Amino acid sequence: MKPGRILITCAKGITPFLKEELLHLGFPVLSETIAGVATEGTIDDTLRLNLLLRTAHRVLFLLSDFTARDADELYREMSEISWEDYISEDGYVCVTSSVDHPGIRDTRYANVKSKDAIVDRIREKRGKRPDSGPDQDRAVVNLYWKGDQCSVYIDTSGEPLSRRGYRKIPMGAPMQETLAAAVVLATGWDGSGHFVNPMCGSGTLAIEAAFIALNRAPGLQRNNYGFMHIKGFNEQLWSGLRAQAKKQAEKTLQCRIIVTDISREAVDAARRNAATAGVEHLIEFAVCDYSETSVPQGSGIVILNPEYGDRMGRIRELESVYAGIGDFFKQKCRGYTGYIFTGNADLAKKVGLRAKRRIPFFNSRIECRLLAYELYEGSRKIKETKMS
Numbered sequence: 600m601k602p603g604r605i606l607i608t609c610a611k612g613i614t615p616f617l618k619e620e621l622l623h624l625g626f627p628v629l630s631e632t633i634a635g636v637a638t639e640g641t642i643d644d645t646l647r648l649n650l651l652l653r654t655a656h657r658v659l660f661l662l663s664d665f666t667a668r669d670a671d672e673l674y675r676e677m678s679e680i681s682w683e684d685y686i687s688e689d690g691y692v693c694v695t696s697s698v699d700h701p702g703i704r705d706t707r708y709a710n711v712k713s714k715d716a717i718v719d720r721i722r723e724k725r726g727k728r729p730d731s732g733p734d735q736d737r738a739v740v741n742l743y744w745k746g747d748q749c750s751v752y753i754d755t756s757g758e759p760l761s762r763r764g765y766r767k768i769p770m771g772a773p774m775q776e777t778l779a780a781a782v783v784l785a786t787g788w789d790g791s792g793h794f795v796n797p798m799c800g801s802g803t804l805a806i807e808a809a810f811i812a813l814n815r816a817p818g819l820q821r822n823n824y825g826f827m828h829i830k831g832f833n834e835q836l837w838s839g840l841r842a843q844a845k846k847q848a849e850k851t852l853q854c855r856i857i858v859t860d861i862s863r864e865a866v867d868a869a870r871r872n873a874a875t876a877g878v879e880h881l882i883e884f885a886v887c888d889y890s891e892t893s894v895p896q897g898s899g900i901v902i903l904n905p906e907y908g909d910r911m912g913r914i915r916e917l918e919s920v921y922a923g924i925g926d927f928f929k930q931k932c933r934g935y936t937g938y939i940f941t942g943n944a945d946l947a948k949k950v951g952l953r954a955k956r957r958i959p960f961f962n963s964r965i966e967c968r969l970l971a972y973e974l975y976e977g978s979r980k981i982k983e984t985k986m987s
Protein backbone atom coordinates (compact mmCIF):
# COMPACT_ATOMS: atom_id res chain seq x y z
CA MET A 600 0.00 0.00 0.00
CA LYS A 601 1.30 3.43 -0.98
CA PRO A 602 2.23 5.80 1.84
CA GLY A 603 0.73 9.25 1.63
CA ARG A 604 0.36 12.42 3.67
CA ILE A 605 -1.64 12.19 6.85
CA LEU A 606 -2.90 15.35 8.50
CA ILE A 607 -3.82 15.05 12.15
CA THR A 608 -5.91 17.86 13.54
CA CYS A 609 -6.17 18.81 17.20
CA ALA A 610 -7.66 21.53 19.38
CA LYS A 611 -5.86 24.85 19.08
CA GLY A 612 -2.65 24.91 21.12
CA ILE A 613 -2.36 21.16 21.68
CA THR A 614 0.13 20.59 18.84
CA PRO A 615 3.22 20.16 21.11
CA PHE A 616 1.57 17.21 22.88
CA LEU A 617 0.30 15.69 19.63
CA LYS A 618 3.80 15.97 18.14
CA GLU A 619 5.30 14.19 21.10
CA GLU A 620 2.74 11.39 20.84
CA LEU A 621 3.38 10.98 17.12
CA LEU A 622 7.16 10.82 17.51
CA HIS A 623 6.73 8.31 20.31
CA LEU A 624 4.68 6.10 17.96
CA GLY A 625 7.48 6.33 15.38
CA PHE A 626 5.81 8.70 12.90
CA PRO A 627 7.74 11.67 11.47
CA VAL A 628 6.51 15.22 11.96
CA LEU A 629 6.61 16.83 8.50
CA SER A 630 5.03 20.15 9.41
CA GLU A 631 2.80 21.68 12.04
CA THR A 632 0.27 24.43 12.59
CA ILE A 633 -1.44 25.70 15.75
CA ALA A 634 -4.14 23.03 15.30
CA GLY A 635 -2.56 20.13 13.47
CA VAL A 636 0.46 18.10 12.49
CA ALA A 637 1.32 16.51 9.12
CA THR A 638 2.96 13.11 8.99
CA GLU A 639 3.12 10.29 6.47
CA GLY A 640 1.98 6.70 6.29
CA THR A 641 -0.46 4.31 4.68
CA ILE A 642 -4.21 4.24 5.18
CA ASP A 643 -3.60 1.18 7.40
CA ASP A 644 -1.39 3.35 9.62
CA THR A 645 -4.39 5.55 10.29
CA LEU A 646 -6.03 2.67 12.18
CA ARG A 647 -3.20 2.69 14.69
CA LEU A 648 -3.24 6.49 14.97
CA ASN A 649 -7.00 6.56 15.60
CA LEU A 650 -6.67 3.91 18.28
CA LEU A 651 -3.63 5.28 20.12
CA LEU A 652 -3.48 9.08 19.87
CA ARG A 653 -4.81 10.77 23.01
CA THR A 654 -4.71 14.40 21.88
CA ALA A 655 -5.79 14.15 18.22
CA HIS A 656 -9.13 15.39 16.95
CA ARG A 657 -9.20 13.78 13.50
CA VAL A 658 -6.85 11.68 11.35
CA LEU A 659 -7.12 12.73 7.69
CA PHE A 660 -5.59 10.71 4.83
CA LEU A 661 -4.72 12.79 1.75
CA LEU A 662 -6.23 11.64 -1.56
CA SER A 663 -5.47 14.59 -3.82
CA ASP A 664 -4.09 18.13 -4.02
CA PHE A 665 -5.25 20.32 -6.91
CA THR A 666 -5.98 23.85 -8.03
CA ALA A 667 -9.60 25.08 -8.23
CA ARG A 668 -10.40 28.68 -9.05
CA ASP A 669 -14.16 28.25 -8.78
CA ALA A 670 -16.87 25.74 -7.89
CA ASP A 671 -17.04 24.29 -11.42
CA GLU A 672 -13.33 23.59 -11.39
CA LEU A 673 -13.73 22.04 -7.93
CA TYR A 674 -16.41 19.71 -9.36
CA ARG A 675 -14.21 18.75 -12.32
CA GLU A 676 -11.14 18.05 -10.19
CA MET A 677 -13.17 16.14 -7.59
CA SER A 678 -14.57 13.96 -10.41
CA GLU A 679 -11.03 12.89 -11.33
CA ILE A 680 -10.56 11.06 -8.01
CA SER A 681 -11.37 7.33 -8.26
CA TRP A 682 -14.08 7.46 -5.56
CA GLU A 683 -15.40 4.05 -6.60
CA ASP A 684 -12.20 2.56 -5.10
CA TYR A 685 -12.93 4.11 -1.68
CA ILE A 686 -16.68 4.40 -1.21
CA SER A 687 -19.24 1.69 -1.89
CA GLU A 688 -22.20 2.48 -4.13
CA ASP A 689 -24.31 0.94 -1.34
CA GLY A 690 -22.70 3.14 1.31
CA TYR A 691 -23.21 6.67 2.64
CA VAL A 692 -20.92 9.66 2.36
CA CYS A 693 -20.69 12.96 4.17
CA VAL A 694 -18.54 15.87 2.96
CA THR A 695 -17.10 18.36 5.45
CA SER A 696 -14.94 21.32 4.55
CA SER A 697 -12.91 24.27 5.60
CA VAL A 698 -13.08 26.95 2.92
CA ASP A 699 -11.29 30.27 2.64
CA HIS A 700 -12.09 31.42 -0.89
CA PRO A 701 -13.38 34.86 -1.95
CA GLY A 702 -16.04 33.39 -4.24
CA ILE A 703 -17.49 30.92 -1.73
CA ARG A 704 -19.50 32.49 1.01
CA ASP A 705 -21.15 29.36 2.34
CA THR A 706 -19.03 26.24 2.88
CA ARG A 707 -22.18 24.18 2.33
CA TYR A 708 -21.99 25.10 -1.36
CA ALA A 709 -18.49 23.61 -1.60
CA ASN A 710 -19.73 20.52 0.25
CA VAL A 711 -22.64 20.03 -2.15
CA LYS A 712 -20.42 20.50 -5.23
CA SER A 713 -17.93 17.98 -3.86
CA LYS A 714 -20.65 15.52 -2.88
CA ASP A 715 -22.20 15.80 -6.38
CA ALA A 716 -18.83 15.03 -7.98
CA ILE A 717 -18.36 11.99 -5.72
CA VAL A 718 -21.79 10.44 -6.20
CA ASP A 719 -21.93 11.26 -9.95
CA ARG A 720 -18.59 9.54 -10.46
CA ILE A 721 -19.63 6.46 -8.49
CA ARG A 722 -22.94 6.24 -10.39
CA GLU A 723 -21.08 6.49 -13.69
CA LYS A 724 -18.62 3.73 -12.71
CA ARG A 725 -20.92 1.43 -10.74
CA GLY A 726 -24.41 2.19 -12.04
CA LYS A 727 -25.62 3.24 -8.59
CA ARG A 728 -24.82 6.12 -6.22
CA PRO A 729 -24.26 6.06 -2.45
CA ASP A 730 -26.55 7.98 -0.12
CA SER A 731 -25.23 11.24 1.29
CA GLY A 732 -25.99 13.61 4.14
CA PRO A 733 -24.57 15.35 7.21
CA ASP A 734 -24.02 12.30 9.47
CA GLN A 735 -20.37 11.64 10.19
CA ASP A 736 -20.75 8.08 11.38
CA ARG A 737 -19.89 6.48 8.01
CA ALA A 738 -17.58 7.53 5.14
CA VAL A 739 -16.46 11.14 5.59
CA VAL A 740 -14.58 13.19 2.97
CA ASN A 741 -12.91 16.42 4.01
CA LEU A 742 -12.10 19.33 1.69
CA TYR A 743 -9.59 22.02 2.63
CA TRP A 744 -9.83 24.90 0.15
CA LYS A 745 -7.71 28.01 0.62
CA GLY A 746 -7.29 30.53 -2.20
CA ASP A 747 -7.19 28.33 -5.28
CA GLN A 748 -5.50 25.36 -3.58
CA CYS A 749 -7.52 22.33 -2.56
CA SER A 750 -6.62 19.25 -0.53
CA VAL A 751 -9.06 16.37 -0.35
CA TYR A 752 -8.86 13.86 2.48
CA ILE A 753 -10.61 10.78 3.73
CA ASP A 754 -11.52 11.54 7.33
CA THR A 755 -10.53 8.20 8.82
CA SER A 756 -11.91 9.20 12.25
CA GLY A 757 -15.45 10.12 11.15
CA GLU A 758 -16.78 11.40 14.46
CA PRO A 759 -14.05 13.41 16.26
CA LEU A 760 -11.71 11.38 18.45
CA SER A 761 -12.68 13.41 21.51
CA ARG A 762 -15.84 11.29 21.51
CA ARG A 763 -14.23 8.36 23.20
CA GLY A 764 -17.57 6.77 24.01
CA TYR A 765 -17.36 6.79 27.82
CA ARG A 766 -18.89 10.17 28.63
CA LYS A 767 -22.56 9.36 28.69
CA ILE A 768 -23.33 12.04 31.27
CA PRO A 769 -21.63 15.40 30.68
CA MET A 770 -22.05 17.79 33.60
CA GLY A 771 -21.95 21.60 33.14
CA ALA A 772 -18.88 22.90 31.24
CA PRO A 773 -17.15 19.54 30.73
CA MET A 774 -13.66 19.52 29.28
CA GLN A 775 -13.21 17.73 25.93
CA GLU A 776 -11.59 14.34 26.41
CA THR A 777 -8.66 15.19 24.10
CA LEU A 778 -8.02 18.47 25.94
CA ALA A 779 -8.18 16.68 29.29
CA ALA A 780 -5.62 14.15 28.01
CA ALA A 781 -3.32 16.99 26.87
CA VAL A 782 -3.67 18.69 30.27
CA VAL A 783 -2.71 15.49 32.11
CA LEU A 784 0.22 14.93 29.71
CA ALA A 785 1.31 18.54 30.36
CA THR A 786 1.59 17.81 34.08
CA GLY A 787 3.97 14.95 33.29
CA TRP A 788 1.96 12.69 35.59
CA ASP A 789 2.71 9.03 34.88
CA GLY A 790 1.02 7.19 37.74
CA SER A 791 4.03 7.13 40.04
CA GLY A 792 2.42 9.62 42.45
CA HIS A 793 -1.19 10.17 43.51
CA PHE A 794 -3.71 12.03 41.33
CA VAL A 795 -6.13 14.19 43.30
CA ASN A 796 -8.90 16.03 41.41
CA PRO A 797 -11.32 18.13 43.45
CA MET A 798 -14.08 19.83 41.39
CA CYS A 799 -14.09 16.77 39.13
CA GLY A 800 -17.32 17.56 37.23
CA SER A 801 -17.95 14.65 34.88
CA GLY A 802 -14.60 13.10 35.76
CA THR A 803 -12.88 13.61 32.41
CA LEU A 804 -9.46 14.52 33.83
CA ALA A 805 -9.38 11.52 36.17
CA ILE A 806 -10.56 9.08 33.50
CA GLU A 807 -7.93 10.30 31.03
CA ALA A 808 -5.34 10.17 33.83
CA ALA A 809 -6.27 6.56 34.57
CA PHE A 810 -5.92 5.70 30.85
CA ILE A 811 -2.48 7.32 30.77
CA ALA A 812 -1.23 5.58 33.92
CA LEU A 813 -2.55 2.22 32.68
CA ASN A 814 -1.06 2.77 29.22
CA ARG A 815 -4.56 2.08 27.97
CA ALA A 816 -5.38 3.04 24.37
CA PRO A 817 -7.95 5.87 24.37
CA GLY A 818 -9.77 4.48 21.31
CA LEU A 819 -10.56 1.01 22.69
CA GLN A 820 -14.02 2.06 23.84
CA ARG A 821 -15.23 3.20 20.44
CA ASN A 822 -16.65 0.75 17.98
CA ASN A 823 -17.15 3.04 14.99
CA TYR A 824 -14.59 4.99 12.98
CA GLY A 825 -14.63 6.53 9.49
CA PHE A 826 -12.01 4.07 8.18
CA MET A 827 -14.41 1.17 8.79
CA HIS A 828 -16.61 2.51 5.99
CA ILE A 829 -13.83 2.83 3.41
CA LYS A 830 -13.38 0.03 0.88
CA GLY A 831 -10.52 -2.29 1.74
CA PHE A 832 -10.87 -1.73 5.50
CA ASN A 833 -8.40 -4.19 6.99
CA GLU A 834 -10.54 -5.81 9.67
CA GLN A 835 -7.89 -8.31 10.60
CA LEU A 836 -5.33 -5.59 11.22
CA TRP A 837 -7.87 -3.66 13.33
CA SER A 838 -8.67 -6.62 15.60
CA GLY A 839 -4.94 -7.35 15.91
CA LEU A 840 -4.22 -3.75 16.94
CA ARG A 841 -7.04 -3.81 19.49
CA ALA A 842 -5.89 -7.13 20.93
CA GLN A 843 -2.32 -5.86 21.22
CA ALA A 844 -3.46 -2.60 22.87
CA LYS A 845 -5.51 -4.56 25.41
CA LYS A 846 -2.55 -6.82 26.17
CA GLN A 847 -0.23 -3.88 26.70
CA ALA A 848 -2.55 -2.12 29.15
CA GLU A 849 -1.82 -2.52 32.87
CA LYS A 850 -4.63 -3.84 35.06
CA THR A 851 -3.76 -2.10 38.31
CA LEU A 852 -2.24 1.15 39.52
CA GLN A 853 0.46 1.79 42.12
CA CYS A 854 -1.06 5.16 43.02
CA ARG A 855 -4.42 6.48 44.22
CA ILE A 856 -6.77 8.53 42.05
CA ILE A 857 -9.13 10.61 44.18
CA VAL A 858 -11.96 12.69 42.73
CA THR A 859 -14.42 14.90 44.59
CA ASP A 860 -17.05 17.48 43.79
CA ILE A 861 -19.49 19.48 45.89
CA SER A 862 -22.30 18.28 43.63
CA ARG A 863 -23.60 14.76 44.26
CA GLU A 864 -24.95 14.75 40.73
CA ALA A 865 -21.48 15.47 39.33
CA VAL A 866 -19.86 12.70 41.40
CA ASP A 867 -22.56 10.24 40.27
CA ALA A 868 -21.95 11.25 36.66
CA ALA A 869 -18.17 10.91 37.10
CA ARG A 870 -18.65 7.47 38.64
CA ARG A 871 -20.91 6.30 35.83
CA ASN A 872 -18.61 7.70 33.14
CA ALA A 873 -15.64 5.97 34.80
CA ALA A 874 -17.65 2.73 34.89
CA THR A 875 -18.35 3.01 31.15
CA ALA A 876 -14.65 3.67 30.62
CA GLY A 877 -13.80 0.57 32.67
CA VAL A 878 -11.76 2.44 35.31
CA GLU A 879 -14.32 3.02 38.10
CA HIS A 880 -12.64 0.45 40.36
CA LEU A 881 -9.37 2.42 40.19
CA ILE A 882 -10.87 5.76 41.31
CA GLU A 883 -12.03 6.86 44.76
CA PHE A 884 -15.08 9.16 44.69
CA ALA A 885 -16.40 11.53 47.36
CA VAL A 886 -18.95 14.35 47.61
CA CYS A 887 -17.40 17.30 49.42
CA ASP A 888 -16.19 20.86 49.17
CA TYR A 889 -12.80 20.95 47.42
CA SER A 890 -11.17 22.13 50.67
CA GLU A 891 -12.35 18.96 52.45
CA THR A 892 -10.79 16.61 49.89
CA SER A 893 -8.54 14.15 51.63
CA VAL A 894 -5.06 14.33 50.15
CA PRO A 895 -2.96 11.24 50.95
CA GLN A 896 0.47 11.49 52.54
CA GLY A 897 3.15 11.37 49.87
CA SER A 898 3.40 13.12 46.56
CA GLY A 899 1.71 13.48 43.22
CA ILE A 900 -0.53 16.11 41.69
CA VAL A 901 -3.61 17.97 42.84
CA ILE A 902 -5.46 19.42 39.89
CA LEU A 903 -8.53 21.65 39.82
CA ASN A 904 -10.59 23.05 36.96
CA PRO A 905 -12.75 25.62 38.74
CA GLU A 906 -15.41 27.57 36.93
CA TYR A 907 -14.02 30.77 35.49
CA GLY A 908 -17.04 32.87 34.99
CA ASP A 909 -17.68 32.59 31.27
CA ARG A 910 -20.27 29.93 31.26
CA MET A 911 -21.07 29.36 34.95
CA GLY A 912 -20.72 31.23 38.14
CA ARG A 913 -20.18 34.91 38.80
CA ILE A 914 -16.67 36.34 38.93
CA ARG A 915 -17.15 38.00 42.35
CA GLU A 916 -18.17 34.78 44.03
CA LEU A 917 -15.36 32.95 42.34
CA GLU A 918 -12.69 35.28 43.77
CA SER A 919 -13.04 33.72 47.19
CA VAL A 920 -13.04 30.23 45.68
CA TYR A 921 -9.68 30.91 44.00
CA ALA A 922 -8.26 32.41 47.18
CA GLY A 923 -9.50 29.32 49.02
CA ILE A 924 -7.73 27.04 46.56
CA GLY A 925 -4.47 28.82 47.46
CA ASP A 926 -5.11 28.10 51.15
CA PHE A 927 -6.04 24.49 50.40
CA PHE A 928 -2.77 24.04 48.49
CA LYS A 929 -0.75 25.55 51.34
CA GLN A 930 -2.46 23.70 54.15
CA LYS A 931 -3.26 20.27 52.72
CA CYS A 932 -1.17 19.61 49.63
CA ARG A 933 2.45 19.87 50.78
CA GLY A 934 4.75 17.59 48.83
CA TYR A 935 2.48 17.76 45.79
CA THR A 936 2.45 19.85 42.64
CA GLY A 937 -0.76 21.85 42.48
CA TYR A 938 -2.40 22.66 39.14
CA ILE A 939 -5.23 25.00 38.24
CA PHE A 940 -6.75 25.02 34.76
CA THR A 941 -8.52 28.32 34.21
CA GLY A 942 -9.55 30.76 31.52
CA ASN A 943 -9.50 33.79 33.81
CA ALA A 944 -6.07 35.27 34.57
CA ASP A 945 -7.49 37.78 37.07
CA LEU A 946 -9.14 35.06 39.12
CA ALA A 947 -5.91 33.05 39.00
CA LYS A 948 -4.12 35.94 40.74
CA LYS A 949 -6.41 35.46 43.74
CA VAL A 950 -4.71 32.11 44.43
CA GLY A 951 -1.87 34.10 45.97
CA LEU A 952 0.92 31.68 45.05
CA ARG A 953 3.59 32.08 42.43
CA ALA A 954 3.05 29.71 39.49
CA LYS A 955 6.27 27.98 38.43
CA ARG A 956 4.83 27.22 34.98
CA ARG A 957 1.97 28.62 32.91
CA ILE A 958 1.07 26.33 30.04
CA PRO A 959 -1.21 27.84 27.39
CA PHE A 960 -4.32 26.01 26.14
CA PHE A 961 -7.62 26.84 24.48
CA ASN A 962 -10.94 25.57 25.76
CA SER A 963 -13.13 26.11 22.70
CA ARG A 964 -12.22 29.71 21.89
CA ILE A 965 -11.25 30.75 25.38
CA GLU A 966 -7.56 31.16 26.01
CA CYS A 967 -6.72 29.22 29.16
CA ARG A 968 -3.68 28.44 31.27
CA LEU A 969 -2.65 25.41 33.21
CA LEU A 970 -0.88 26.93 36.20
CA ALA A 971 1.57 24.80 38.15
CA TYR A 972 2.49 25.47 41.79
CA GLU A 973 5.30 23.72 43.63
CA LEU A 974 3.98 22.99 47.14
CA TYR A 975 7.11 22.25 49.08
CA GLU A 976 7.11 19.76 51.92
CA GLY A 977 8.21 20.52 55.51
CA SER A 978 10.72 23.24 56.21
CA ARG A 979 11.01 24.36 52.58
CA LYS A 980 8.99 27.50 52.32
CA ILE A 981 6.09 27.70 49.91
CA LYS A 982 6.93 30.27 47.30
CA GLU A 983 4.46 32.96 47.98
CA THR A 984 4.17 36.42 46.50
CA LYS A 985 1.76 39.19 46.81
CA MET A 986 -0.19 39.26 43.57
CA SER A 987 -1.61 42.59 42.60
Ligand SMILES: C[S@@+](CC[C@H](N)C(=O)[O-])C[C@H]1O[C@@H](n2cnc3c(N)ncnc32)[C@H](O)[C@@H]1O
Nearest residue numbers: 773774798799800801803860861862888889904
Ligand atom coordinates in the same frame (compact mmCIF):
# COMPACT_ATOMS: atom_id res chain seq x y z
C1 LIG B 1 -15.76 23.61 35.34
S1 LIG B 1 -16.50 22.32 36.23
C2 LIG B 1 -15.30 21.02 36.09
C3 LIG B 1 -15.43 20.31 34.77
C4 LIG B 1 -14.60 19.06 34.66
N1 LIG B 1 -13.20 19.36 34.43
C5 LIG B 1 -15.16 18.17 33.58
O1 LIG B 1 -14.45 17.84 32.60
O2 LIG B 1 -16.33 17.80 33.65
C6 LIG B 1 -16.32 22.83 37.89
C7 LIG B 1 -16.88 21.88 38.92
O3 LIG B 1 -16.57 22.42 40.20
C8 LIG B 1 -17.62 22.06 41.10
N2 LIG B 1 -17.56 22.97 42.26
C9 LIG B 1 -17.92 24.27 42.32
N3 LIG B 1 -17.68 24.77 43.54
C10 LIG B 1 -17.15 23.77 44.30
C11 LIG B 1 -16.68 23.67 45.64
N4 LIG B 1 -16.73 24.70 46.47
N5 LIG B 1 -16.16 22.49 46.04
C12 LIG B 1 -16.12 21.43 45.21
N6 LIG B 1 -16.57 21.46 43.94
C13 LIG B 1 -17.07 22.62 43.47
C14 LIG B 1 -18.87 22.14 40.27
O4 LIG B 1 -19.89 21.34 40.83
C15 LIG B 1 -18.37 21.66 38.88
O5 LIG B 1 -18.64 20.28 38.75
